[in-house]
Amino acid sequence: MPNSPSDRPVAPRRVTVQRKGPLLMEGPVEVELEDGSVVSSDRFRVALCTCRRSRRYPWCDTSHRDRA
Numbered sequence: 001m002p003n004s005p006s007d008r009p010v011a012p013r014r015v016t017v018q019r020k021g022p023l024l025m026e027g028p029v030e031v032e033l034e035d036g037s038v039v040s041s042d043r044f045r046v047a048l049c050t051c052r053r054s055r056r057y058p059w060c061d062t063s064h065r066d067r068a
Contacts, residue, residue, distance in 0.1 A: 022064070026045055027044050
């Protein structure tokens with residue numbers, strides 16, 4: 001009996017944590033927000049905002065950077 005796709009192990013997604021920056025995640029991804037809505041990105045890497053300053057939350061727009 002052939003293996004179905006659900007029988008194969010799923011490769012883990014890599015998340016890169018940066019001290020003063022976003023979470024970088026290999027895509028594509030779906031993000032479930034607090035209100036239950038889901039947003040998605042099919043990019044090969046996405047930056048998830050952790051400071052909540054982004055105008056494009058949950059996607060990072062570099063608003064966390066110190067401005068001169």
